[in-house]
Amino acid sequence: MPELPEVEVTRRGLAPHLIGKTVTEVVARVGALRGFLDCLPNIEGLRLVSLERRAKVLIWVFENDQGARTWLASHMGMSGSWRVYDRPWPEVQKHEHVDLVFGDTVARYRDPRRFGAMTVMDADPRGVPPLSRLGPEPFDEALTESSFFNNLKKTHRSVKQVLLDGSAVVGCGNIYANEALFDARIHPTKPADRLSRPQCARLLEAVRKVLSSAIEAGGSTLRDFHGADGASGWFALQTSVYDREGEPCPICGTPIRRIVLGQRSTYFCPKCQKK
C-alpha cells in the first residue's frame, strides 16, 4: 500500500500524538520483519523530537537528555501501517508486530506480509545508502523541469521503470506511476531519454499533481487517524487506469490495457498515451 502519499499521511497522522513524548517501552512480537528488530530497544528512554519522511520511509528522530540524536527508519513495505491509541489500548491483533509505547500512548505497527523494515541508527538515515542514493523529493524546489529532464536523459530504460526506481524523482510506486503517466499522456514503455522537454514538464507536473491530491484525499481522514479507523486514508483512492484493464478510458473511452513491465502490472490508454 504505502507509496509516498500514504507514508506522508501516516506521518501527519502520528506526529501530533507523539512529538515531544518519550519512549517508555518497545515491544517487538516478531524477531524480524525484512530486517532484524533487535536494535529497537535502543530507543527506550529517548524523546521523539520530530517525525519526518524521505521517499517512502518514515524517519523518527529521537534525542536523549544531552541532545544526542538517534534515528528510527521505518519502511512499511507492501502492507505495513501505523496507528496510535491511548490507554487502555485495544488487544493486539494478528499481524500487529511492534508497539512503541510513549507513556499513555502507543504507536502500533501492523504488517501482514512483513515486507516492512525498521532500523535504529546513530546517524541520519538520509545520509547513508540506500536513502542517500535516491533522487529528489517531488516537492523539493531544487527539482526543476530541466533537472528532471537531465536525469531522464541518463537512461534508455522505460519511463515507467525510471519512475519506479526513484532516480529522477522519488515517491511513485506502481499505482501513482501508472496514474502520473496517464495524466501526462505518455506511454509507459517510452524510453526515458526519448521524452521531449514538454513531455518531461508534463510528467513532472503530473507526478506532483497525482501525489499531492492523494495526500489531500488521505489527509481528509486524518481526524480519524487516532483510534480504530486510523490509517484508513488510502482506501478511498480513485484511479483512472490502475487496476482497470478493459474499462473505458475516462478521456476517450478506449479500453484500458494491461501489460507487464519489469514484472509489474502496467495500465494505460493505448490511444491517449503516446510513445
Add this chain to the structure above:
DNA sequence: CCGACAACCTGTGAGC
C-alpha cells in the same frame, strides 16, 4: 549498463 527472475510473506478473489 540492462533485463529477467526469484526471494521475502500472507491475504484475497476468481474459477472450477
Add this chain to the structure above:
DNA sequence: TGCTCACAGGTTGTCG
C-alpha cells in the same frame, strides 16, 4: 464449501 492459482501498493540480490 473448498481447492488451486494468480496476483497484490516494495525492495534487494543474483545471473546472463
